[in-house]
Amino acid sequence: MAKATKKQALGRGLSALLKETSSDITSANDKNADKVVGNIIEIELDTIEVNPYQPRSYFNEEALRELASSIKELGVIQPITVRKLDGNKFQLVSGERRFRASKLIGNKTIPAYIRIANDQEMLEMALVENIQRKDLDPIEVALSYQRLIDEIDLTQEEMSQRVGKKRSTITNYLRLLKLDPIIQTGMRDGFLSMGHGRALINIEDTEDQLSIYEKIIQQKLSVRQTEQLVKALKEGGSTKPKANSKDVEVPKYVSKGIKTFSEYFGHKIDVKISGNDKGKIIIPFHSEEDFNRLKKLLQ
Structure with missing residues (x-):
């Protein structure tokens, strides 16, 4: 005690x-600064x-x-x-x-x-501290790395030492910034993972990127299925992903109608198909205010 x-x-x-002494302390050498x-x-x-x-x-x-x-x-x-x-x-x-x-x-x-x-030290400390956090989305991390390069003038090798990450990891994050802004937003909103993003980077044409992005959202494609889709596109073959035994194809009436739901609720609405014209409509929310807004729309 x-x-x-x-x-x-x-x-x-x-x-x-x-x-x-606050106004007198402006550097580490000033009187009482050590205290x-x-x-x-x-x-x-x-x-x-x-x-x-x-x-x-x-x-x-x-x-x-x-x-x-x-x-x-x-x-x-x-x-x-x-x-x-x-x-x-x-x-x-x-x-x-x-x-x-x-x-x-x-x-x-x-x-x-x-x-x-x-x-400059302030910016570097803030960026490095935030990169270490586990709750940042991949785009936030990528933007932090890019700012360290642009504003602190760090090379990827120097940055690797500062943040304790492999240079290849930093490179993979930075490549995400080459994706279409719509896809970057989808990653920030949690609609697709960094794995999905890394697969889409291999597609140069923006329209093709967005086309596969829509398929990922509508059909809830895994990273593996996305990679197969990208590979098929680059080889000039079919862009239809290989279905797993548990996967059920989304009916056309659902894939068309879900856009109306998304526009009404102001969110990308997910659907889970269980077969025989049965399924679930999943409405995401991002805060209490957002939840209450959706509740009013349903009343």
Whole structure:
């Protein structure tokens, strides 16, 4: 218990020191910088601005509320990382979900690891940190790699060392950016996997890419079936995928009619055919708000 009290007192002392000397600390060589930079300090949320270099463009609202509930019960277990700006201002390097969730429940402060970094270092830290995340979609990862190349001027070999990934892995991600934007959007929305995307890259003609993309969505093709379709197209043969014993061909009336469903609900609607004119219509949703919107359409 004594240790916990001491830790809290230390935190208050550092926070007070930060307020007193904030405008004077602009580099790691400044007076008292060693007591602030590199330490975890409780800072006010209102003094933090979001990271303009954040590669993520979408934050799942339901997951954010779940995190907020956890923070309300247990507090912020892992501090965010910020860089110090002029005066008593800071900018997020990593931890935007924790930052947003803390604001969501009305918290005034958050534990933060203080760093000093220039814009280039800031961008590199943010991109590398985000690439390590497991919940990024393949296109977000690819865009992060591309920004490291364009804005930090890293070669693929240098990037491989920085992010701890094989160069071939980085190359495979970057190739996804050559796909038609519609297909890239489909990957971001989870309608097809990176494996599907890698198969489609081998098709140069955009119309052929989109044609097979539609087949993947409508017929729920596996990566293996997609590869077979691409191979058949390149060899000038049939573009009809080989069906597995469990696969059932989608009737024409369904493949035509499903477009009407998709337009009505504002989503790509999936169908699962079980045979004998039987099947299921699957309506996806991406947040609580989206679910409520779909519910109103059905009422």
